[in-house]
Amino acid sequence: MRRSIMMIGVVSAALTLAACAGAGEDTSGGNGGDGGADEKLTLWVDPNRVVEMQPLVDAYQEKSGVEIELVEKAVDDIGPDFVAQVPTGEGPDMIISAHDGLGEWVKNGVVAPIELGDKVEDFAPVASAAMAYDGKYYGVPLALENVALVRNNALLSETNATTFDELIAEGKTANTEFPVLIQQGEQSDPYHMYPLQTSFGAPVFEQNADGSYTSELAMGGEAGHAWAKYLAKLGAEGVLDIAVDGAVAGQAFGDGKSPYIITGPWGIPGMQEAGIDFTVLPVPSAGGEPAQPFVGVSGIFISAKSKSPVVANDFVVNYLTTEEAQDLLYESSKRSPALLASAEKVDDPVIAGFNAAGAAGAPMPAIPEMSAVWGFWGTTEAQIIDGQVDPIEGWDALVKNIQDAIDEG
Amino acid sequence: MALPTSTAPAPSPLPDPPPAPARAERGRTLGVGFFVKLILVGLADALGLYGMLTAWAIGQWAILISLVVILALVNWAYFSRRAVAAKYLVPGLVFLFVYQIFVIGFTGYVAFTNYGDGHNSTKQDAIAQISEQNEVRVDGSPTYPLTVLSRGDQLAFAIVDDGAALLGTSGQPLDEVRNATVDDGRVTASPGWETLTFADIAQRQDEIVALRVPMSDDPADGSLRTQDASTGFIAVPVLQYDEATDTFVDTTDGTVYRVSDTGNFVSDDGVVLTPGWRVGVGFANFGTMITDPRMAGPFAEIFVWTFVFAFLSVVTTFALGIFLAVVFNDSRVRGRKIYRSLFILPYAFPGFLSALVWAGMLNDRFGYINVVLLGGADVPWLTDPLLAKFSVLMVNLWLGFPYMFLICTGALQAVPTDLIDAARIDGAGRWQTFRNVTLPFVMMSVAPLLISSFAFNFNNFALIYMLTGGGPNFVGTPYVVGHTDILISMVYSVAFESGSKQYGVASALSLLIFVMVGIISWVGFRRARRLEEF
Numbered sequence: 001m002r003r004s005i006m007m008i009g010v011v012s013a014a015l016t017l018a019a020c021a022g023a024g025e026d027t028s029g030g031n032g033g034d035g036g037a038d039e040k041l042t043l044w045v046d047p048n049r050v051v052e053m054q055p056l057v058d059a060y061q062e063k064s065g066v067e068i069e070l071v072e073k074a075v076d077d078i079g080p081d082f083v084a085q086v087p088t089g090e091g092p093d094m095i096i097s098a099h100d101g102l103g104e105w106v107k108n109g110v111v112a113p114i115e116l117g118d119k120v121e122d123f124a125p126v127a128s129a130a131m132a133y134d135g136k137y138y139g140v141p142l143a144l145e146n147v148a149l150v151r152n153n154a155l156l157s158e159t160n161a162t163t164f165d166e167l168i169a170e171g172k173t174a175n176t177e178f179p180v181l182i183q184q185g186e187q188s189d190p191y192h193m194y195p196l197q198t199s200f201g202a203p204v205f206e207q208n209a210d211g212s213y214t215s216e217l218a219m220g221g222e223a224g225h226a227w228a229k230y231l232a233k234l235g236a237e238g239v240l241d242i243a244v245d246g247a248v249a250g251q252a253f254g255d256g257k258s259p260y261i262i263t264g265p266w267g268i269p270g271m272q273e274a275g276i277d278f279t280v281l282p283v284p285s286a287g288g289e290p291a292q293p294f295v296g297v298s299g300i301f302i303s304a305k306s307k308s309p310v311v312a313n314d315f316v317v318n319y320l321t322t323e324e325a326q327d328l329l330y331e332s333s334k335r336s337p338a339l340l341a342s343a344e345k346v347d348d349p350v351i352a353g354f355n356a357a358g359a360a361g362a363p364m365p366a367i368p369e370m371s372a373v374w375g376f377w378g379t380t381e382a383q384i385i386d387g388q389v390d391p392i393e394g395w396d397a398l399v400k401n402i403q404d405a406i407d408e409g
Numbered sequence: 410m411a412l413p414t415s416t417a418p419a420p421s422p423l424p425d426p427p428p429a430p431a432r433a434e435r436g437r438t439l440g441v442g443f444f445v446k447l448i449l450v451g452l453a454d455a456l457g458l459y460g461m462l463t464a465w466a467i468g469q470w471a472i473l474i475s476l477v478v479i480l481a482l483v484n485w486a487y488f489s490r491r492a493v494a495a496k497y498l499v500p501g502l503v504f505l506f507v508y509q510i511f512v513i514g515f516t517g518y519v520a521f522t523n524y525g526d527g528h529n530s531t532k533q534d535a536i537a538q539i540s541e542q543n544e545v546r547v548d549g550s551p552t553y554p555l556t557v558l559s560r561g562d563q564l565a566f567a568i569v570d571d572g573a574a575l576l577g578t579s580g581q582p583l584d585e586v587r588n589a590t591v592d593d594g595r596v597t598a599s600p601g602w603e604t605l606t607f608a609d610i611a612q613r614q615d616e617i618v619a620l621r622v623p624m625s626d627d628p629a630d631g632s633l634r635t636q637d638a639s640t641g642f643i644a645v646p647v648l649q650y651d652e653a654t655d656t657f658v659d660t661t662d663g664t665v666y667r668v669s670d671t672g673n674f675v676s677d678d679g680v681v682l683t684p685g686w687r688v689g690v691g692f693a694n695f696g697t698m699i700t701d702p703r704m705a706g707p708f709a710e711i712f713v714w715t716f717v718f719a720f721l722s723v724v725t726t727f728a729l730g731i732f733l734a735v736v737f738n739d740s741r742v743r744g745r746k747i748y749r750s751l752f753i754l755p756y757a758f759p760g761f762l763s764a765l766v767w768a769g770m771l772n773d774r775f776g777y778i779n780v781v782l783l784g785g786a787d788v789p790w791l792t793d794p795l796l797a798k799f800s801v802l803m804v805n806l807w808l809g810f811p812y813m814f815l816i817c818t819g820a821l822q823a824v825p826t827d828l829i830d831a832a833r834i835d836g837a838g839r840w841q842t843f844r845n846v847t848l849p850f851v852m853m854s855v856a857p858l859l860i861s862s863f864a865f866n867f868n869n870f871a872l873i874y875m876l877t878g879g880g881p882n883f884v885g886t887p888y889v890v891g892h893t894d895i896l897i898s899m900v901y902s903v904a905f906e907s908g909s910k911q912y913g914v915a916s917a918l919s920l921l922i923f924v925m926v927g928i929i930s931w932v933g934f935r936r937a938r939r940l941e942e943f
Contacts, residue, residue: 318637
């Protein structure tokens with residue numbers, strides 16, 4: 001009797017299991033299926049890009065029958081989650097992300113190299129350089145973004161300044177609370193201030209001739225000191241204030257409290273909604289050399305452990321590199337296309353403005369060493385702006401700490 | 410209650426049936442309850458089996474074994490008649506195992522490895538990835554429109570080169586096929602071979618990606634490979650894995666990369682290949698805080714502040730809580746219920762959200778406190794080291810006093826009024842009565858809660874992270890840590906924010922903190938028990 005009860009238990013368990021397994025098969029689809037039509041890929045995207053990518057995904061499905069599921073992930077989670085989940089086999093087939101995590105992904109072995117072949121030349125040089133690491137390509141560039149100077153035309157109608165100091169002077173003539181806004185925060189914001197830093201000839205890392213980065217720090221020495229002193233000066237004059245974080249800066253510009261703000265394309269929709277008449281301009285040089293903003297390249301990357309590598313490569317390398325796909329993406333996203341042929345067709349003063357500001361820009365370093373840089377960099381700049389530390393001493397400590405962290409890692 | 414005469418393990422709360430052999434024959438009705446049980450256990454079994462199969466598929470043997478044990482235990486408990494007590498205990502035990510013991514065990518395991526950036530997978534994955542990353546396309550070689558063909562299990566690639574159709578397999582270098590059909594520079598069919606459709610390709614993706622078709626008998630000519638099954642290119646491996654010696658060899662200059670004890674392939678002159686893999690590192694992670702000279706300085710300061718912070722947090726919240734509790738316990742206070750409800754409010758909001766709101770209110774230039782309450786004063790609440798510590802304590806006071814108020818109000822109800830009256834008659838003043846009668850009574854019941862409050866604040870990560878982020882940061886330290894960081898937020902910063910992620914170090918330090926809190930609580934509870942004996 002008891003044994004039979006046990007048997008009933010086991011049999012019912014097995015039946016339930018079979019039912020579960022059957023259901024699982026249906027939803028996971030794809031790999032075990034019997035035709036290409038129900039092949040399914042997953043693609044992690046941030047919330048902003050779900051809508052932008054939908055037309056491309058639909059177009060590709062029509063062409064090939066492959067369904068691509070867009071999984072929404074917070075912007076800051078895509079990279080870390082990708083690194084954490086790919087080794088377990090639970091990661092996505094592809095991700096769309098800014099390129100600056102690439103070095104870390106390669107170091108962790110979670111991203112697969114792709115073969116772009118001659119298609120490399122179809123892209124803006126800075127865009128394809130951003131997708132390369134250690135001589136191999138890992139992604140297809142989709143769009144470029146960088147910061148620029150945005151002017152509120154209602155407060156100032158023209159800009160004649162050729163240096164940042166002249167710009168501040170001009171900004172003051174508008175008689176607003178701030179002459180120019182650069183968002184800071186407790187950890188400062190080295191990214192938004194990078195064009196000013198590079199204009200002192202103090203880029204973060206040395207670059208090779210082909211635009212790729214070495215892990216050799218370049219922001220120390222005389223040039224770095226000059227920049228640190230300039231930061232301290234702007235802090236003392238009240239032009240920079242660590243209490244002005246991103247939210248405060250955006251709000252203040254929207255309220256007409258400053259004629260200028262340094263921001264990226266992400267700041268534009270808010271201004272358009274607020275009905276501000278604005279112009280996008282390059283950031284003037286502060287230290288005499290060209291002001292180079294970081295150029296961030298959003299790209300699409302394939303997981304090293306994708307279970308559908310061929311289909312993923314077909315979508316990424318064969319479809320997303322086409323003019324048709326990049327045109328479609330531009331229409332839905334209004335971001336500066338990475339493909340030259342698509343970029344040439346763009347006729348939008350805002351995007352043209354950002355392109356002009358980023359024309360001489362440098363790709364954001366994607367080397368893993370970069371992750372050691374941000375924290376120290378922001379903290380030190382905040383301390384210099386706030387007058388908590390002597391600019392020269394602070395800057396030297398910063399460079400030493402980063403160098404130590406790099407040697408350690 | 411009849412105890413079992415045999416060696417039955419657990420005393421049953423129900424009268425035990427007479428001993429076997431008559432036992433199995435005792436009538437058992439298969440009621441509704443039995444079927445409900447059957448279905449529930451069946452579901453649990455199904456879930457467990459599914460988990461086992463998954464664990465087996467990904468080679469997680471520890472999880473597989475645990476699941477087998479748990480599932481056997483569950484089935485035994487619910488289908489055995491001897492296990493009445495176990496029926497009630499098993500769910501709790503399973504949850505205890507999954508959420509406590511397993512987590513602690515896994516953290517312990519990670520603490521002894523170098524799991525982190527550059528070492529986050531297995532050796533097998535690392536070898537595959539290094540091979541993949543170091544197989545380069547031959548300089549200046551063309552890309553070919555490529556066709557994948559099959560004959561039974563065997564796959565072949567076909568390309569058109571100089572007008573000739575070439576076909577080859579993994580064992581058979583590319584060779585011309587005469588009667589292949591070529592259409593628009595691409596082979597579409599070849600006699601004896603079946604051209605794969607997109608659906609076929611989708612089914613055999615791994616094989617196609619792994620296939621290398623030699624260009625000729627000479628390996629130096631490279632081999633044809635594809636990533637998308639429609640274009641092929643010629644690639645040569647720069648680094649080749651040699652299974653026999655477990656090394657990578659550079660085919661261009663003969664450099665040998667050997668396995669190092671840190672989980673990397675390293676050449677003799679110190680060049681490290683990435684990625685590496687997880688290996689055990691013994692106790693190295695545990696000593697990091699002290700042995701790493703760059704960490705020792707800030708660590709000492711943060712260590713002291715953690716104790717000060719936890720201690721003052723408990724003292725201040727308790728002082729305010731008991732003061733308000735005593736005041737609002739007095740029947741002469743009108744509208745006590747309303748006040749009491751209002752006091753609970755800070756407790757009702759999620760703590761991390763409150764901390765975030767406070768961070769905004771304490772902002773130097775735009776915060777509500779400075780701008781509105783202090784009429785535009787410029788008090789650096791969160792940016793001056795000392796004031797920031799003060800702010801952290803004040804915000805924690807605001808967050809924490811309602812809890813203390815609640816438990817003290819409860820404890821006050823237990824103080825016998827006649828004892829207080831007697832003290833009054835004996836001529837004791839208010840303060841004396843409070844100190845010698847009320848407080849000891851209250852302490853008796855709340856002392857354990859004060860200890861747990863201390864333990865909680867010792868690890869109050871959310872408050873620090875949301876309010877100050879540990880800042881203001883120490884000037885020029887080699888880690889991004891600051892004056893208000895406590896140990897747990899320092900661990901977070903060291904392991905995740907200062908450069909590469911180090912899960913191993915984070916786990917080891919968390920374990921150390923866990924042990925520290927454990928010891929403090931243990932000592933505290935021993936002392937608290939003495940209070941009760943008075």
